[in-house]
Amino acid sequence: MKPEFTSVLLDNKQLDYDQNPLWERISAYQIDQAHVIIPFSRKLAQTEGWTRRFCLLAIEEYKKFVYLCCISKNGASPSVVVDKVWHMHLLYTTEYWKEFCPKILERELHHFPNVGGINDYHKHQDWYLETLKLYINIFRQNPPEVFWRIPKEIIPFLLPENGSKIKSPGQFTWKKTFEKLHSKVFNYLHHRSVLK
Known part of the structure; x- marks a missing residue:
């Protein structure tokens, strides 16, 4: 069971993500294995009806999400697109549990789906808002709307747009x-x- 929602305080090592060894491992991780005929991104594209480019960008957002999960004591709550990437990754059970979690994350990362009910809905909404705030704080950019639903409650926390969409x-x-x-x-x- 996931812990109750509480505000997250991060140290400088976590805030400087691009210098963090965990982020370096996640960023360098190749989810597409070279020796397979249908790599992960192609299977994801076929399953979801996405282009290869969209899949590759979604995988990068998934990596950011995973980093947020690992540095926050609350974990993080994925967007719909990121959750689809995560679900596909979980289907590669050997890769996920014997390679990715122990060697890249150096910990287990479990999926905690919404079990229903108004209380669980509000709890997940709180986690999602905290995830978006954390994303902005850590990556110093707004979560791309094409990959992340941006609720009105998060608008005051968004950074000024630079025009690139x-x-x-x-x-x-x-x-x-x-x-x-x-x-x-x-x-x-x-x-x-x-x-x-």
Whole structure:
């Protein structure tokens, strides 16, 4: 059972994540194994209908989430996208439990799903808000909205935008890419036939 929600106080070693050995191990971790025909990211893309680029970016967000889980005594609460990556990673049981947890995290990282009810809902909401605040504090950037739901309660904690936005998940699907290409080809051919 997860502990009750309490505010998290971090030391300088955790705040300077890019100098932290734990983050260095997580960041360097290659979830796609070179010797397999269908690597993790391709399987995730096929399962979720995401493009490879979106999957790779989602995996990077998952790594940030894992770091937050490890440095916070409360753990962290994932977004829907990050949770999908985590669920897929958990399916690779040998890799997750015999490689990732003991060698990269140097600890076990368990999944605690919402068990239902209004109390559990509010508890998970508190953890999610704390996760977003922690994300902003540690990574010194706003969680990308395409990967993290941004509730109105977190808006006062967001950093000023720098103008760079990541595309929405819909823009990363093969279907959207095909539809755009088909539309451009149709318009081009139609335009040419009108000119004749």
